[in-house]
Amino acid sequence: MAVYFESTKTFKEMIRRRKVKICVVGVGTIGLPAAIFFASKGFRVVGFDVNERRVEEVNKATCVCEYPRMLEEVVRKGKLRATTDAEVIGEADVLIVCVPTPLDKERRMDMRYLLSAADEIGRNIKRGALVVLESSVSPGSTRKFGKAIEERSGLRMGVDFGLAYTPERYNPTLPQEIHGGVIYNKSCRAVESFTFNKVGRVVGGVDKKSAEMTKILYSAAIDAKIVEVSSLEASEATKLLENIFRDVNIALVNEISKVYSKLGLDTFEIIEAAKSKPFAFLAHYPGTGVGGECIPVDTWYLIKQAEEVGVEPELMKTARKVNDSMPKYVVELLERALRKVGKKLKGSRVCLLGLAYKRNINDSRQSPTFDVIRELQEKGVEVDVCDPIMENVTSNKVPLVPLEKAFDGKDAVVLVTDHDIFKKVKLKDVRKRMRSRVIIDGRNFFNEKELKRLGFIYAGVGKALEGERL
């Protein structure tokens, strides 16, 4: 069927009767949840991906993802399958595109995957299809993506095929599932609150019809409000605003926490208190840095674009600088603490807890842990990294030590990522196996008083610096 040539009324009816074939292009972190939810709502969904291993995992329902039971069910029922065969693109009425958009070496948006997807789509797309992009992109990219499809297919967007942009609002988290002996998420609260179907969307189209059709389509899988904006670019700009908001606010508490620590104050106590204000405040927390392929990346997108149009993006650049300074700051805390046990950084043995960029997830892209490793190695520190949740990830860039051995023979342990699993550590026992007893807390994870009672030298991001007072 050529859905784009139908009236929106007819399209609505087709959606109601699940007569629309969906192909999700790219079944990674963003694409898989979309595929699972549309499939679970009764659509026939095919996932196209160039990664053979991922395709196999989807078809066996063995991916580590937020919705393992749903995945298992939709695969079993034949509602979702994945393939590396691009011909499925040509069979689809709707294409949902979820490919990575990382930064290149100049910190510009890397269009490679997007253009490669456009090429595959251009080769195969049928006239009258609707193409929906979900990847985070800078304003103007969806139109470029559409142009690339036009060039390859000879079809025109807004005429021969529909094109819309509805940015993903994925909340990175993993469910309470045991994979290879590892419990991923004990509390599971985030998953319950902000599952794919409960988070509203913003939609902009190359034309009004594309936007309206996308709204109708997503309303079949999402129970929250879907907001239509005036253009592709307005929709792209919305996603950037949301993520840059987070980056800048984390930078703010990071900067303030450095000041407050010097004043002998606990920033976490202060944030908790500020939360009692019933208007005009939203809590963010200081930490070892900001990772992932969303928050820091989106800020860079707009920094580059601002510079191109002649606006100096001072605040955004400073925010990036402040957040990027945190790994170094953590190393300074470590150096200061080691001094108290008569050690220097050089020659010390340190274990970092957490390679993932966020608690309870198995994703280490842009993780600040890499920066801490680099800083420490440059200063002659022997570094181990422990992350039980990342142990089964095949693409790991650093060797990991098991949690049972993480503290053995170390002078210091630095918590970078606040995985729940680290709560299993019995500090009373492991202290005996350490060479010196230093703990640096990058995420307000440990109980400061307890650690001090056990004889640890303790320092933490956002915590009062010992010896500093107003």
Add this chain to the structure above:
Amino acid sequence: MAVYFESTKTFKEMIRRRKVKICVVGVGTIGLPAAIFFASKGFRVVGFDVNERRVEEVNKATCVCEYPRMLEEVVRKGKLRATTDAEVIGEADVLIVCVPTPLDKERRMDMRYLLSAADEIGRNIKRGALVVLESSVSPGSTRKFGKAIEERSGLRMGVDFGLAYTPERYNPTLPQEIHGGVIYNKSCRAVESFTFNKVGRVVGGVDKKSAEMTKILYSAAIDAKIVEVSSLEASEATKLLENIFRDVNIALVNEISKVYSKLGLDTFEIIEAAKSKPFAFLAHYPGTGVGGECIPVDTWYLIKQAEEVGVEPELMKTARKVNDSMPKYVVELLERALRKVGKKLKGSRVCLLGLAYKRNINDSRQSPTFDVIRELQEKGVEVDVCDPIMENVTSNKVPLVPLEKAFDGKDAVVLVTDHDIFKKVKLKDVRKRMRSRVIIDGRNFFNEKELKRLGFIYAGVGKALEGERL
């Protein structure tokens, strides 16, 4: 009575029976609401102020304030009176101090009023009194204030008198009242939501007892949560975090809006869309700048303090710089728009709408309007200012023109403050009385389409710049 020497249990009982005499030191913007609410809850409250005129206005219940009917009632019932006689300080069991803490010329906190209050209190305070400070101050200031009282009185804080800090969380607004023919606030929503009694507090004390007593005291007038923190300084730091959060977030949207305008996008549409995200976003809006004695001032407090302890407060400084750049940006928008009607800034006649720093209030302290005036006058523009709500304020620093004449003979009108009263303007009529038809919208106030239909040249902060597109 010497409340500080009583047990908290006894104090609670005294509060319950309203047996505690309260003196509010400084019955200005912050002190008067506190005085009114404690009085309305049945306490005997005396307001001490050095400003004779203010004292008279309070006693006649003629102040323009949020709670005119409540004020009238508590004055009539004899529950609240004001005086310039410092002897009332010595009669009070509890002193609530609400004096201004502006910036000095080096943008440091000006302790003058605070120290002068400490002097008056030190001369008169009775042993066993509880002193509570509400003014916004930088961490460490309450303790300095306490020390100044100690020095003058010979009493010791935490021993002979109690001392606590509970920062005001005043939401600047005026009620739907007519004063001198002016309607101050049409919607009145803010007042209804965030009246004095509905906004929780943070309390820190020089000792635990001071904090607990203050919590008990304020619980008698406030129905929201009162959070006790570990120290005076933690409480001071909380207030700064809350206000700096606002300053930085406004700076962010100001910066982003400059970029988005250049990309041909409407930032307000984008903020509305982002608000549909159910987590991790809070809307702030771009504008002509940030004024008032709270937000910009508090950021400067912490900038100075950070520099003193050797932390470079880059993000906060950049936020200040971005917000301070907005008046100039508005003038650039004006220059660009005037060019379209063949005019230059020099020699043009411009009227600014709004002298107050915020909508529907009669306070012009640190208002960005002053910066716009300066910029324009430097460039040889003939500037008028219109602000019906400020007309009755005696301390006005600039002459005002009435709204009926604001547009007459002007080349352009620039809206700086979005007072509801400006909605009265009939654009269709006033355009005939203008020399050229340019409107610059600093607060997303006007309807862009309507203005253009009426033949105006329009530009606005956060609006797509004409001729700019992605």
